[in-house]
Amino acid sequence: xxxxxxxLSLVLMTLVAFAFAFAAINSGRREDDYxxxxxxxxxxxxxxxxxxxxxxxxxxxxxxxxxxxxxxxxHGGAGAAQLVEATGYQWRWExxxxxxxxxxxxEFRVTSADVNHGFGIYDANLHLVAQxxxxxxxxxxxxHTFGEPGTYRILCMEYCGIAHHNMMTExxxxxx
Amino acid sequence: xxxxxxxxxxDHGAKAGVLAYLATAxxxxxxxxxxxxxxxxxxAQWISIGADRFYELMTLHGAGMVGxxxxxxxxxxxxxxxQYVELSPRIFVANLxxxxxxxxxxxxxxxxxxxxxxxxxxYPLPGKSMGMWGPGAAALFMGGxxxxxxxFLLLHLDVARAIVARYGNFARALGxxxxxxxxxxxxxxxxxxxxxxxTVVNVIGLVVGASILTMMLVNLYVPGFDIDPLLAKGMxxxxxxxxxxxxIYMAVIAVYEILPRYTQRPWxxxxxxxxxxxxxxxxxxxxxxxxxxxxxxxxxxxxxxxxVIGYLNTVPILVVTGYxxxxxxxxxxxxxxxxxxxxxxxxxxxxxxxxxxFIDGTISVNYVMHNTLWVPGHFHTYLLLGLVAxxxxxxxxxxxxxxxxxxRAIDRVAFWLFTSSVLGFTLSFLYSxxxxxxxxxxxxxxxxxxxxxxxxxxxxxxxxxxxxFIVRFFARIGVARHDNRRAPLARGAAA
Numbered sequence: 001x002x003x004x005x006x007x008l009s010l011v012l013m014t015l016v017a018f019a020f021a022f023a024a025i026n027s028g029r030r031e032d033d034y035x036x037x038x039x040x041x042x043x044x045x046x047x048x049x050x051x052x053x054x055x056x057x058x059x060x061x062x063x064x065x066x067x068x069x070x071x072x073x074x075h076g077g078a079g080a081a082q083l084v085e086a087t088g089y090q091w092r093w094e095x096x097x098x099x100x101x102x103x104x105x106x107e108f109r110v111t112s113a114d115v116n117h118g119f120g121i122y123d124a125n126l127h128l129v130a131q132x133x134x135x136x137x138x139x140x141x142x143x144h145t146f147g148e149p150g151t152y153r154i155l156c157m158e159y160c161g162i163a164h165h166n167m168m169t170e171x172x173x174x175x176x
Numbered sequence: 177x178x179x180x181x182x183x184x185x186x187d188h189g190a191k192a193g194v195l196a197y198l199a200t201a202x203x204x205x206x207x208x209x210x211x212x213x214x215x216x217x218x219x220a221q222w223i224s225i226g227a228d229r230f231y232e233l234m235t236l237h238g239a240g241m242v243g244x245x246x247x248x249x250x251x252x253x254x255x256x257x258x259q260y261v262e263l264s265p266r267i268f269v270a271n272l273x274x275x276x277x278x279x280x281x282x283x284x285x286x287x288x289x290x291x292x293x294x295x296x297x298x299y300p301l302p303g304k305s306m307g308m309w310g311p312g313a314a315a316l317f318m319g320g321x322x323x324x325x326x327x328f329l330l331l332h333l334d335v336a337r338a339i340v341a342r343y344g345n346f347a348r349a350l351g352x353x354x355x356x357x358x359x360x361x362x363x364x365x366x367x368x369x370x371x372x373x374x375t376v377v378n379v380i381g382l383v384v385g386a387s388i389l390t391m392m393l394v395n396l397y398v399p400g401f402d403i404d405p406l407l408a409k410g411m412x413x414x415x416x417x418x419x420x421x422x423x424i425y426m427a428v429i430a431v432y433e434i435l436p437r438y439t440q441r442p443w444x445x446x447x448x449x450x451x452x453x454x455x456x457x458x459x460x461x462x463x464x465x466x467x468x469x470x471x472x473x474x475x476x477x478x479x480x481x482x483x484v485i486g487y488l489n490t491v492p493i494l495v496v497t498g499y500x501x502x503x504x505x506x507x508x509x510x511x512x513x514x515x516x517x518x519x520x521x522x523x524x525x526x527x528x529x530x531x532x533x534f535i536d537g538t539i540s541v542n543y544v545m546h547n548t549l550w551v552p553g554h555f556h557t558y559l560l561l562g563l564v565a566x567x568x569x570x571x572x573x574x575x576x577x578x579x580x581x582x583x584r585a586i587d588r589v590a591f592w593l594f595t596s597s598v599l600g601f602t603l604s605f606l607y608s609x610x611x612x613x614x615x616x617x618x619x620x621x622x623x624x625x626x627x628x629x630x631x632x633x634x635x636x637x638x639x640x641x642x643x644x645f646i647v648r649f650f651a652r653i654g655v656a657r658h659d660n661r662r663a664p665l666a667r668g669a670a671a
Contacts, residue, residue: 001540001541001543001544001545002544002545002609002610002611002612003610005532005535005536005541005545005550005610006606006607006610008531008535009531009532009535009606012531013528013531013532016494016498016524016527016528016531017524017528019498019502020501020502020520020523020524020527022502023501023502023503023505023506024505024512024520026506026507027505027506027507027508027509027510027512028509028667029507029509029667029668030507030508030509030666030667030668030669031507031508032668032669032670034441034442037503037506037507038503041499041502041503041506045448045495045499048495048499049491049495052491052494052495056487057487059487060483060484060487060538063483063538063539063540063541064480064483064539066540067476067480067539067540068472068539068540068543069472069476069479090304090306114300114304115298115300115301115304116298116301116405116409118470118546118547120547120614122612126611126612126621126623127544127611127612128544128545128548128612129544130543130544131470131543131544131546131547132470132471132472133470133471133472135405135406135409135471135473136300136405137404137405137406138405138406138471138473139473140470140471140472140473141472142472155614156614157470157546157547157614157615158298158547159231159294159296159298159301159615159616160301161231161292161293161301161304161305161306161308162227162228162231162292162306162308162618163227164231164616164617164618165227165614165617165618165619165620166619
């Protein structure tokens with residue numbers, strides 16, 4: 001997901017840059033009668049508007065089809081969910097178990113004993129694969145199926161005080 | 177071919193109050209930029225200041241930058257709005273005085289009391305420091321924010337009074353008769369429409385912000401006065417989102433007012449313009465759940481609303497304001513100088529920064545990018561290359577001794593240095609976000625250091641270019657008070 005977001009952002013930012021560069025490069029010679037130019041520009045704008053609607057409208061809806069809030073995230077996993085109770089403290093994580101099985105859904109029940117924390121799961125390559133907030137008074141249920149065995153790190157994703165950056169733990173994912 | 181004529185409004189010099197606002201904003205901006213650089217250098221392991229100092233600087237950097245964005249935006253709005261409505265100079269100065277009192281309280285809280293709970297003061301962190309700071313320091317910080325908020329509330333209430341006195345009500349000031357009925361071409365000018373929008377959203381945002389700050393201040397000393405952390409988070413992000421966005425909507429007035437003077441073309445409040453500002457009024461207030469997408473306990477419909485509005489919100493920025501700048505400049509014969517270049521650049525920065533921002537507001541993307549450096553990546557793009565460029569453009573405009581005055585070579589160099597180094601700086605953040613580098617970490621993992629080092633170099637260059645802009649502003653501050661024509665006539669335009 002992250003590479004797609006990066007590439008898409010670069011493409012869109014570049015397109016915006018081209019549009020501004022085009023107007024700047026063509027700013028030198030004056031077309032003194034602004035009204036016909038405005039009419040042409042408004043027609044083009046209407047097309048641009050509908051192009052945005054046609055491209056980004058479906059994208060906006062399509063990306064809503066798979067939300068992390070329900071059980072859908074654990075799709076692909078077989079068997080009953082492996083339950084992990086996760087509680088954040090200033091500045092450590094307490095997990096009810098530190099080993100789960102790959103290929104089977106895991107249900108993290110995430111909360112906090114003190115302030116806001118963020119429960120971020122990082123894979124062996126240090127890429128964030130899933131997260132939810134850890135809040136006092138609330139339990140956020142995060143469902144994730146680990147595809148690959150290995151050692152995953154849990155990092156805090158919400159600023160929680162002086163040792164926020166040290167609030168890490170590990171969870172082992174073993175093969176079935 | 178008919179010749180289009182453009183009637184220029186008198187080009188007033190800045191009142192002393194406007195210059196005091198800009199001077200404050202410039203000085204604090206530079207200091208906060210240095211704090212930001214120190215943070216990047218610490219992450220890059222090129223200096224060693226320690227986690228406690230890092231988080232203190234982080235708290236000051238956030239609060240200071242948001243504060244001066246508000247101050248700078250307000251100065252732009254006030255300067256131009258007073259052409260159309262009668263504003264109170266006393267209230268304007270009172271806001272700055274309260275701002276400075278608030279800044280003093282925040283500095284004391286952080287530098288003397290060692291408060292480092294972040295500018296977002298997320299409940300219940302200010303009251304649960306594990307002994308790192310006392311309730312007095314937390315109270316001083318939140319009290320400082322409250323004082324600053326009261327100042328801005330007074331200013332917006334005065335703007336509301338003046339707008340109602342001139343236009344009768346906010347519906348007229350937002351151009352609703354022309355938007356929903358026949359467009360007779362008599363809609364208020366863009367400056368009034370933008371000011372009305374900002375007033376509506378900021379009055380509501382500031383009241384919500386003041387409410388949660390007051391609740392948390394009570395909670396500090398009466399812990400039995402319990403606050404729901406999710407409600408607190410929602411209120412804080414509502415206030416924070418509205419306030420920081422309002423700063424851009426105020427500063428963009430400089431573009432609406434100044435670019436037409438350079439191109440001798442009007443920037444009119446037509447139906448599309450009015451529709452986009454009315455839509456933005458609503459969207460700025462209802463988009464805030466996109467800060468809470470990883471709070472699974474938050475009502476789902478609100479999270480989906482945040483996702484959807486994130487997409488919709490980019491439309492007015494791209495299709496109306498950004499596109500409007502392209503239209504007004506295209507084949508205009510504009511003579512480029514520092515003011516016109518920076519203002520044009522600012523709309524590029526705003527539009528370009530909106531791209532990674534709306535992508536981050538997509539729930540499935542946010543799931544793996546929330547609170548990574550992707551977030552400062554996008555907001556630094558539209559704040560630094562957008563809002564700050566608008567303010568620098570405004571400063572250069574005020575500092576022009578006359579319409580024929582040329583820029584110096586150092587200005588031109590600083591412009592390109594600023595543009596390229598801000599892009600390098602923000603792209604280093606965005607790339608770090610792509611690599612999952614967590615946000616707000618005093619110490620980074622060894623794998624993350626290369627991005628920090630690249631970012632540090634670009635940050636230093638950003639400061640160097642900003643320093644040129646700021647020194648040039650202060651050097652010409654006397655000129656800024658004069659009433660004179662500043663915008664050169666476009667090539668081929670009828671004088």
